[in-house]
Amino acid sequence: MPRSYKPSYKTSQPNPGGWITLLIIVVAACAICWPLTSGIFNGLNNAVGGLFDSIDSTLSGPQPTLTIAVSPEKAELFTQLVNDFNAKKLKASNGEEFRIATVSLEAEEMIDAALAGDFQAMSPDSSIWLDQLDRQYQSAQNTGAGLVGQTVRYAVSPVVIAMWRDAAQRLGWPQRPIGWSDLLNEATANKDFKWSHPSTSSASGLLATLAEFYAATGKTRGLTIEDVQTPQAQTYVNALEKTVRYYGEGEASIAKNVAEQGRTYLDAFVASEQIVINANQASGVDLVAIYPNEGSLWQDHPLALLESNGLSDLQRETFSAFATYIAASEAQQAILARGYRPADLNIKIDDATSPINASNGADPAQPQTSLQVPSAAVLDVVRESWLANKRRTNVMLVVDTSGSMEGDKMENVKEALATFLDQIKSDEERVGLFEFYNDVTERVRISELKNNRSALVRAVENLDPGGNTALLDGVAAAYERLQQLNDPSRINAIVVMTDGKENASAVSLNQLVARLQNGNQHGVPVVVFAIAYGGDADMNVLESLSNATGGQTVVGSVETIRKLYKILSTYF
Amino acid sequence: MNRTRIIFFVIIAVAIAIVVIGLLARALTPAANPIAPAQSNEPIEVRVVTALPIESWVTEAANQYNSEKHTLEGRLLKVTIVPMDGLTALNRFDSAAFEKTPTAWIPDSRYLVELANAAYKERNGRDVFLTDGEYRAKPIALSLFAWGLYGTRAQALEAKFGQIDWKTIHDAATAAGGWPELGGDPAWGFFKLVVPNPRKNVGGLAAMVAAAGEYYDKPNISVEDVTNPEFQKWLKELMGSVTAISGASAYTAEDFALLGYSVGDGGQMLESDLLANMAGISNRWQDPLAVRYPKYVTWFDFPFSVWMGSETSAAEKNAALDFQKYLLSKAVQEKAVQYGLRPVNAEVVVNQGDSPFAKWAGAGVTPVVQRTSAMRSPDREVLQALLRWFDLNVAQR
Numbered sequence: 001m002p003r004s005y006k007p008s009y010k011t012s013q014p015n016p017g018g019w020i021t022l023l024i025i026v027v028a029a030c031a032i033c034w035p036l037t038s039g040i041f042n043g044l045n046n047a048v049g050g051l052f053d054s055i056d057s058t059l060s061g062p063q064p065t066l067t068i069a070v071s072p073e074k075a076e077l078f079t080q081l082v083n084d085f086n087a088k089k090l091k092a093s094n095g096e097e098f099r100i101a102t103v104s105l106e107a108e109e110m111i112d113a114a115l116a117g118d119f120q121a122m123s124p125d126s127s128i129w130l131d132q133l134d135r136q137y138q139s140a141q142n143t144g145a146g147l148v149g150q151t152v153r154y155a156v157s158p159v160v161i162a163m164w165r166d167a168a169q170r171l172g173w174p175q176r177p178i179g180w181s182d183l184l185n186e187a188t189a190n191k192d193f194k195w196s197h198p199s200t201s202s203a204s205g206l207l208a209t210l211a212e213f214y215a216a217t218g219k220t221r222g223l224t225i226e227d228v229q230t231p232q233a234q235t236y237v238n239a240l241e242k243t244v245r246y247y248g249e250g251e252a253s254i255a256k257n258v259a260e261q262g263r264t265y266l267d268a269f270v271a272s273e274q275i276v277i278n279a280n281q282a283s284g285v286d287l288v289a290i291y292p293n294e295g296s297l298w299q300d301h302p303l304a305l306l307e308s309n310g311l312s313d314l315q316r317e318t319f320s321a322f323a324t325y326i327a328a329s330e331a332q333q334a335i336l337a338r339g340y341r342p343a344d345l346n347i348k349i350d351d352a353t354s355p356i357n358a359s360n361g362a363d364p365a366q367p368q369t370s371l372q373v374p375s376a377a378v379l380d381v382v383r384e385s386w387l388a389n390k391r392r393t394n395v396m397l398v399v400d401t402s403g404s405m406e407g408d409k410m411e412n413v414k415e416a417l418a419t420f421l422d423q424i425k426s427d428e429e430r431v432g433l434f435e436f437y438n439d440v441t442e443r444v445r446i447s448e449l450k451n452n453r454s455a456l457v458r459a460v461e462n463l464d465p466g467g468n469t470a471l472l473d474g475v476a477a478a479y480e481r482l483q484q485l486n487d488p489s490r491i492n493a494i495v496v497m498t499d500g501k502e503n504a505s506a507v508s509l510n511q512l513v514a515r516l517q518n519g520n521q522h523g524v525p526v527v528v529f530a531i532a533y534g535g536d537a538d539m540n541v542l543e544s545l546s547n548a549t550g551g552q553t554v555v556g557s558v559e560t561i562r563k564l565y566k567i568l569s570t571y572f
Numbered sequence: 573m574n575r576t577r578i579i580f581f582v583i584i585a586v587a588i589a590i591v592v593i594g595l596l597a598r599a600l601t602p603a604a605n606p607i608a609p610a611q612s613n614e615p616i617e618v619r620v621v622t623a624l625p626i627e628s629w630v631t632e633a634a635n636q637y638n639s640e641k642h643t644l645e646g647r648l649l650k651v652t653i654v655p656m657d658g659l660t661a662l663n664r665f666d667s668a669a670f671e672k673t674p675t676a677w678i679p680d681s682r683y684l685v686e687l688a689n690a691a692y693k694e695r696n697g698r699d700v701f702l703t704d705g706e707y708r709a710k711p712i713a714l715s716l717f718a719w720g721l722y723g724t725r726a727q728a729l730e731a732k733f734g735q736i737d738w739k740t741i742h743d744a745a746t747a748a749g750g751w752p753e754l755g756g757d758p759a760w761g762f763f764k765l766v767v768p769n770p771r772k773n774v775g776g777l778a779a780m781v782a783a784a785g786e787y788y789d790k791p792n793i794s795v796e797d798v799t800n801p802e803f804q805k806w807l808k809e810l811m812g813s814v815t816a817i818s819g820a821s822a823y824t825a826e827d828f829a830l831l832g833y834s835v836g837d838g839g840q841m842l843e844s845d846l847l848a849n850m851a852g853i854s855n856r857w858q859d860p861l862a863v864r865y866p867k868y869v870t871w872f873d874f875p876f877s878v879w880m881g882s883e884t885s886a887a888e889k890n891a892a893l894d895f896q897k898y899l900l901s902k903a904v905q906e907k908a909v910q911y912g913l914r915p916v917n918a919e920v921v922v923n924q925g926d927s928p929f930a931k932w933a934g935a936g937v938t939p940v941v942q943r944t945s946a947m948r949s950p951d952r953e954v955l956q957a958l959l960r961w962f963d964l965n966v967a968q969r
Contacts (some may be wrong), residue, residue: 033913080836093650135865145669150655153823156830177759221762222812298831345852365858369833373816375967463867 721838
């Protein structure tokens with residue numbers, strides 16, 4: 001008789017109760033031994049030469065003890081200062097090493113991120129933004145207390161009109177002081193005069209706009225909301241803004257283009273003094289800083305601690321240590337070397353070693369006077385009025401949907417295009433969409449966004465890659481459409497993106513370049529902004545198109561394409 | 573060996589292994605992760621919210637104090653300075669917005685302490701800062717409001733008006749033709765007054781109260797005075813010449829020095845702030861400041877006030893007193909003079925050696941302020957009326 005099998009659950013099956021008991025005993029043993037076990041990782045780490053730290057640094061960087069948001073135009077300087085500070089390996093009172101991380105953001109993005117608690121300190125280009133942050137915080141929190149805490153200054157720079165020397169001399173400089181009214185009169189009277197200012201999301205752009213409203217009202221102080229809203233002021237600013245060549249993401253970017261494209265790019269632009277100094281030092285251009293006789297404004301680069309509820313003592317200590325570091329002589333000298341005026345008044349800015357000198361187009365005794373900065377409420381109305389009166393845009397998006405765009409590339413472009421459309425706030429801007437592959441298709445006819453925004457969004461979502469790359473035909477079709485619109489009062493632009501080489505167009509590069517140049521002289525001027533997406537994009541073709549129209553070519557990748565489209569949206 | 577025994581030995585082995593590895597790790601880690609000291613041996617933290625005009629001096633003193641390793645009942649004392657404008661701190665006390673209650677507060681002026689006490693008394697029926705006894709609020713330094721103007725600008729105004737006072741400044745502020753009309757250089761534009769934003773710097777309120785004092789020619793100002801429409805019209809004209817209220821920082825004198833005559837020709841500021849920036853202004857702008865004293869003087873006395881609430885322990889309160897005594901010592905008071913502050917310790921002389929009072933005597937700085945009357949501390953209603961007026965008429969302009 002076969003032996004009957006009687007399973008013994010006690011021995012052949014896991015006994016949950018027993019394992020739990022075992023687990024409890026082990027945990028208890030560990031808890032008893034915790035003072036000793038807590039040293040295990042530290043001990044091992046030290047024993048192998050801080051391996052864990054180095055892995056951390058290499059892969060993702062050590063956890064910062066403070067994160068500071070910084071405005072883009074000084075990101076390079078600030079990063080240098082932060083790196084130097086981090087390299088000193090200073091320690092907090094609890095023995096932890098201070099480590100600062102930075103993030104570069106435009107003012108409005110910075111305010112939003114500050115309200116979201118993304119960082120603990122910030123250094124925008126002007127204190128104006130701190131005031132705005134506090135107002136938004138107080139409104140959101142329904143409190144009288146602000147978010148901005150201890151604030152220090154480490155560098156300042158006056159906002160000036162950067163002008164080619166010969167253009168300034170034509171206006172009478174330096175024999176007589178010149179200013180905003182001279183610039184604005186020249187821009188209105190001389191159709192060949194090309195000038196630009198950044199959008200009002202930077203201090204220099206805001207000042208330029210403010211100066212326009214002062215000029216419109218004949219005032220140099222006491223600007224009120226009523227002044228800004230008068231029809232005369234609106235008409236004046238509207239007419240002036242029509243003379244702006246195009247806007248841009250910031251003064252540093254404009255200066256870079258001036259350096260690369262030389263005298264033909266712009267006659268004048270609004271920027272901080274240090275941008276003029278750096279441009280003269282780096283590229284041998286001959287720009288002068290005009291300190292407007294009606295008054296200037298300062299970028300005062302505050303560094304502010306944000307007093308959010310979760311602010312730790314360590315973060316506060318890190319801020320304090322960094323504030324001390326950037327106020328010290330070593331950092332202050334580095335700040336001066338970059339063309340900023342250091343906050344340490346003991347450092348001379350007019351001696352032989354200072355870059356703030358006539359040969360770099362600057363004058364350390366200037367400015368003599370400032371425009372009055374109105375209240376935040378008036379500034380809000382100025383910004384809104386600028387948005388309403390800024391030069392409008394006809395922009396054609398021309399998108400490569402050839403086969404090589406399949407996968408992540410296409411998906412990221414779709415996101416980038418959606419961001420671009422989202423960034424263009426005014427429904428009065430006109431946008432159209434072409435795609436090219438074997439052929440060219442006009443996916444959405446150019447029209448004011450109030451008519452076609454949703455169609456554009458849908459069309460972007462449905463872009464489907466396949467086929468060859470008729471890049472030139474795509475640009476040519478978009479160009480023809482803009483010429484048909486025949487609206488020179490607006491900025492007319494093509495934003496073309498490709499990841500490959502031209503291989504399917506009917507028109508040749510030479511023919512198209514000739515057409516663009518001829519049209520820009522005799523028809524409606526159109527600027528081509530080109531995005532070379534990935535390593536296979538035909539840079540020569542793209543640069544030929546952008547150079548022929550005074551535009552620019554930028555290089556993007558799957559990681560940066562969204563940011564690039566976002567930046568380009570600020571040009572309109 | 574049955575399973576139970578195996579489990580038993582496994583547990584013992586694991587426990588032994590943990591202990592051995594832990595001991596090895598400690599041996600390999602010299603001084604790492606020392607076992608936390610018992611509670612009673614932890615340092616006593618003295619957290620001092622400090623008014624901005626004395627922040628640099630007090631911070632230096634605190635650093636020195638910490639490095640000297642003072643103790644109380646065997647425990648180390650550690651002073652942490654939290655710089656904060658007096659009005660901002662007052663608002664935080666009022667709204668209980670301090671994440672950690674300070675051990676002590678050094679506001680700009682005694683009247684801020686009185687205002688804080690009044691608010692707490694109304695709410696809790698008791699003072700939180702004492703006015704008598706060992707823990708009473710005690711001044712640790714003095715400074716007063718004085719006129720500071722760029723030399724070229726002061727010269728032009730004195731040539732035209734004879735003296736610098738609020739009336740002169742008002743006439744300059746309202747001159748439609750700007751500096752050419754006032755006898756100055758056309759490049760200077762309009763006259764630009766420097767007044768701190770009272771929402772960020774209590775000095776702004778002090779300046780408005782001082783202006784009211786001269787307007788009415790009396791040292792005590794009432795709510796009726798500051799709500800008088802004629803005075804408000806006069807004050808609005810005056811404030812209309814301030815270049816930047818919106819983006820101004822709490823450090824008005826530093827802004828004045830850093831951004832130069834382009835943002836401000838002059839204004840009434842704390843003497844210590846002016847003195848701290850005199851050398852820098854001369855160096856940067858090649859136009860030294862001229863200092864003049866007004867008829868009605870506003871004094872700041874920076875009272876060291878120990879928080880008497882239950883949020884801080886007796887040991888912390890006593891530790892705060894120890895730091896207060898340190899600040900009042902002769903050596904630290906002599907340091908205060910270097911920062912342009914007037915000492916409260918009678919052993920310390922103001923204008924000896926390399927004191928800024930001696931150095932800048934030529935610019936008009938005097939160790940003894942003559943022929944002046946002290947402005948009386950305004951009450952809460954006056955301050956609130958002025959702040960309301962400021963918000964509606966200047967901040968929103």
